[in-house]
Amino acid sequence: MNTKDFFGILLMAMFAVVGLTACSNDDEPKDSVKEIRMQISAETGVMYAWGDDKKENPIECMLVMSEDNPGVWEPLGFGKIEGFTYERGHEYYLSVRRTILANPPADASDRTYSLIRILEDRVVTEPEVPVDEEITSEEDIEYHDLCPFEKYATSKGYIVDANGKIFYDDGYGSSLPSYDNARIWLEDVLDKGDPNWVKFESVPYMAMYSFVLSPFTDDIRLVSNGSHGPMFKDVVPEDEFTRIQSMQSGEEVRYALILANVYKKGLQKLEFTIKKQ
Template sequence: MKSKVYEGMLLVLFLLTTALAACTDDEPKDRVKEIRMNVLPETGIMYPLFDDKQEYPIECLLVKTDDNPNQIEQLGMNRIEGFTYERGHEYYLSVKRTILANPPADGYNRTYKLIRILQDRLVAEPSTKVDNDIKSEADIKYNDLCPFTKYSISTKYLVNADGAIFYADGRKLPSYKSARIWLDNILDKADTNWNKFQSIPYQAYYSFVVTPFADQLRLVYNDSDGPMFKDVVPEEEFSKIKSMQPGESVRYSLVLANIHKKGLQKLEFAVEKQ
């Protein structure tokens, strides 16, 4: 009798163990796959998760994957772990893609990690050549709905005899070679054209520089945050400013332009000898 009870207990234990193993095997698991990914040389605009009203546009990568080659996908600039994107470059990557079985409620359902860069190709340096038909500010053609009020900059910079650069409130900028003229997006979100003004044709890729020291326009590349100070005020002009008398100032104008070099908005600032 005891033998039969013991055998029955073993059978029950076996069935419970088998059931637990089956449950464990049935639990969803992350799906990991090595894929090939093409990162395009131009960027796009996307919106954060839960930004249903599309009020906070951010720059993003444009990519194609080998398992979906006809579809261009948007990917956050820092979504590929171990990969740093450089403008004007086209990349072909080997990437580990993990599709999460249990993604966080406030996050993405997949992650990417760089395995290796298979190809890094410089497509084109940003061209800062002024078209022959643009000889003065009056010749700059504006994009439709422009000029508008989207960007702002500091309206005054102070320079001392040693070449140190300060904002009007006394805050010091980095060195001449590292200082930047920051472009701040101040566009009112209530603007009826808010979404349109965040698209590529309304992004300030370039600045036409109207300088007090020359009749010709210069074209400089803005990068994602604004032009470098040294590009807007080259060394020859910076030397002249450093030699001015204290209190003297000169005025510069920046005509912001899109990727097609069509005008968007005009901004002005002064540089004063401290």
């Protein structure tokens, strides 16, 4: 074979390889990208990690409804919409870029989302939940299995000044947001060494509601806890808050919350004071 023939064959082989590579790239599946509308609920939901087949470790998440699956609220983790920060108590209507991955990871979703723009952002007031007419006293509240137990904690006290500003009675003087936006935060303080820790982290042991025991009335109200605790104004309605503002300096009142699960069965009792500055 002469040199001319050799280089001719080599050139043809190179063209063949390039051609095969081009065909291979054209045949590879590609990601599907589409702009869609998505609604985000003011309420949060619960989801479970990959591999948690027994659903023993619920994870709080967003609830979303997309235009390609109308009428169905689906769980989506916080931070799963790139460029979007969810705030509890807000209902959103978004334009997002949805990417369906051609080759998704084995242990993850086949789609990703990124924010294009927020079309609507609305603050939703958490409504008061009607209490069972048969519950007229603390003794009428039925506790759930293994309850009461010490899973949650909250601030032991609050201070209110004459202008209606609310402070933590913690020695640091840190303030809460306005009366309309303040929340009584519930902190999960359950020791992971507890033999029932896994069970206590399941949905039946989550504080979805609070029975409010007020120093100003014998009536028991049931309020929603939202994501991390009830709104201050739901626990201390405006007429009671006005009475607290009119108290003498140093005078205090004591409230109690009986936390309850989704079935409105008691979990534990928390008490806190509100003092007039």
